[in-house]
Amino acid sequence: MSLTRELVRIIRTKPVSEQDLRWSAYFVLDTLSCALGALKTEPARMLKAVAPPETGDTARRAFYLGGIAHILEMDDLHRNSVTHPGCVVIPAAWAVAEERGMGGHAFLKAVLAGYEACCRVGNAVGKAHYRVWHNTSTCGPFGSAMAVAELIGLSDDQAVWALGNAGTQSSGLWEFLAAGAMSKHLHTARGAESGVLAAFLAKEGFTGADRILEGEKGFFAGLCPDPVPEAVTAHPDGPWELTRTSIKPWPCCRHAQPTIDAAIGLHAELGGATPARITVGTYQAALDVCDRPTPEDPYSAKFSLQHCVAIALMDGRVVQSSFDKEARARVAELRGKATVGKSPTIDAAYPDAWGSEVSVETTDGRKFNAVRRACKGDPENPVTDAELAVKARLHLTAGGMSGEEADRFIAAVNSLVEDRPVAELGLFRRGGEPPVARRRLA
Known part of the structure; x- marks a missing residue:
């Protein structure tokens, strides 16, 4: 067979x-x-x-x-x-x-x-x-x-x-x-x-x-x-x-997300201290795709471990605007302090686990470390129903829906488990704009 x-x-x-x-x-x-x-x-x-x-x-x-x-x-x-x-x-x-x-x-x-x-x-x-x-x-x-x-x-x-x-x-x-x-x-x-x-x-x-x-x-x-x-x-x-399957919390390449997760955790620990050196240890596939020290556009920044670790350390969060021209310029100096390489331990676990090790040495000589074996959004550390609803609502409103329309759409998708007809959501009825069937989505 x-x-x-x-x-x-x-x-x-x-x-x-x-x-x-x-x-x-x-x-x-x-x-x-x-x-x-x-x-x-x-x-x-x-x-x-x-x-x-x-x-x-x-x-x-x-x-x-x-x-x-x-x-x-x-x-x-x-x-x-x-x-x-x-x-x-x-x-x-x-x-x-x-x-x-x-x-x-x-x-x-x-x-x-x-x-x-x-x-x-x-x-x-x-x-x-x-x-x-x-x-x-x-x-x-x-x-x-x-x-x-x-x-x-x-x-x-x-x-x-x-x-x-x-x-x-x-x-x-x-x-x-x-x-x-x-x-x-x-x-x-x-x-x-x-x-x-x-x-x-x-x-x-x-x-x-x-x-x-x-x-x-x-x-x-x-x-x-x-x-x-x-x-x-x-x-x-x-x-x-x-x-x-994993749900993404951050708007960039999935290979960069364990590094972001670790860096966001370190952001609070640093307490405003200035990093002198940043080291990222990851797996080879992440390096193949995301070793980009000087991204020159938003899309390249989404595939840059150096940019992702820098923006996460500086801001303590990563959103769509974290990759625009202003954000890239704002973290350029910090990004230059980042070195990325392969961690034998993290690489050996891939692809069953997508991990990262992030180390930061500050200008006053202190050292901080964070390791992620499973990233936020992985099956071992899933986003909750409420967190997914927040993510979905942010996207839907960015795409043109009102908050009320987004909430109705989320409820309608969830009601598919009750055998609701797919066509009631009207996804294609106006060329890909937000569903025109939204009045029926209560």
Whole structure:
């Protein structure tokens, strides 16, 4: 039996509890609020100009929502697979469920299935894959295809075809970071769209490779120098991978967040003392992506360990404005005191744990240290329902909703566990603006 066929079997025989549905709604709220919070950004304008959701087909709406969901860098993260599954899986599932008038239960189950496919494939790509390839973009189409397969009732054979054609569309290179380009939003947009297309084609009988993962000229052979194929089907009776996913508290690369967590803790301890030297010890993947001593734009700053540790130490918090021109100038001197390197202990624990060690020596000779093995927002240290609601409300109001509208939207998303029709939230009814159905969201 091929890996994709076994993956379909594992997903379709996995029980879904009421708590699993609640977890699914939790991540739907996080993803949708991140997407709607980005509506006023310039990348969102560009995506809408090319793929207007009010006039496009289902795949194009998934493209648009997938693109805007990743703009703020606040969407979720699955550590073992190093993927952001929500911004690919949920847009695809939402576009299909809304278009077809489906209820919340079917939608939330499809989201669970999509996360499972994306994360299990991501668990198997090996560490070297991430040095060149953006895992969310390469593994995401498997997740979006599986979610849509559940919603449109594909047979097992058709689901395998969908995954085969999702895999052959895998792409997404890290080169965009060197120029501070916007391609990362395209990665998630295409990841969502590709899965929709793959599933719809399979429904028509369009076949895909059964051995797309392990075949001689398949995904692992082409994209993965050190794959771990057995990880695709490991621990079939374990919890849903969605429940092992982290929520981001801060608007930047997830690799920088353990460092931020540690630095915010040190901010209070410093009591205003001036750092003379800052040392960050992390894992190699974080250095590969986030060793940027002199970021020259907001996006580069979000991928700079040096900037993130400096702004967190100085301000004791990190928000969207922490990466703008004024903030970068304000911490330039402090940022220059930061040295980043690999910690053998932290690196050995990756990717099961994404940690950081931060040390600060002050000008008066005192030394302060903080270690984070699990970051705020990880399953071991989760954000609470109230904290997620605060995060969602901030995003939704930034995107154009009033506070009252945001609260109603949050309640409506949570009510999907009661099988509320997805279309009642009206996400695409005015080209991606805040839902016009909000009067019905009481």
